[in-house]
Amino acid sequence: MEAGESDLEFLHSLYLDPRMMAHLGGPLSESVVQERLQKWMGHWRKFAFGVGLLRWKDTRQKIGVSGLLHSEIEGEKVLEMGWMIAPDFQKRGLAFEAAQGYFDFARHRLHPKTIIALPDEKNLASNRICEKLKFTRGKVFAYPFLDRTLDSVLWRFDF
Numbered sequence: 001m002e003a004g005e006s007d008l009e010f011l012h013s014l015y016l017d018p019r020m021m022a023h024l025g026g027p028l029s030e031s032v033v034q035e036r037l038q039k040w041m042g043h044w045r046k047f048a049f050g051v052g053l054l055r056w057k058d059t060r061q062k063i064g065v066s067g068l069l070h071s072e073i074e075g076e077k078v079l080e081m082g083w084m085i086a087p088d089f090q091k092r093g094l095a096f097e098a099a100q101g102y103f104d105f106a107r108h109r110l111h112p113k114t115i116i117a118l119p120d121e122k123n124l125a126s127n128r129i130c131e132k133l134k135f136t137r138g139k140v141f142a143y144p145f146l147d148r149t150l151d152s153v154l155w156r157f158d159f
Helices: 005-015 030-047 094-110 124-132
Strands: 051-055 062-073 076-085 114-117 136-145 148-158
Touching: 005 030, 005 062, 030 062, 062 094, 062 114, 076 094, 094 114, 094 124, 114 124, 124 136, 124 148
Parallel strands: 076 114
Antiparallel strands: 051 062, 062 076, 114 148, 136 148
16 A cells, blocks of 8 residues: 555654664654655656555554665666564564565566565564565675665565
8 A cells, every 4th residue: 555645654653763773774854754755655656556554454553664666776777675564563474474465566567677675784584584585695785775874685586
């Protein structure tokens, strides 16, 4: 489900939470979260897919975000996949389920050449998701993420 302006409070709860942002360089400012949402909304308008909200099946409670974005890494055009699950819903396999869903969507509907994921080197849970999706682990590199640089693992799946 596409994220919109009405989801800004929930996005702030994720991106301003030190626990959620421990592997992403720390909390973001409210203005950076707003810019991020605008980028996602623009991607949806242009491509009819992108980063969306994840909701708990029974209650429809917002529990995280996940999705795909067109990206360029080291001069290569790729689809970048990401996910983030609120602390109260972690350790239930939900991030893997969301990532698997977006991976399958991309493979069957978008037919990309490559999908990548860029988790922080120390984010064991996200790196494990990449392994389970059968991505190939690449190098660790300094990845510019918003207003910071992360030590990210370049995971890729080539079709």
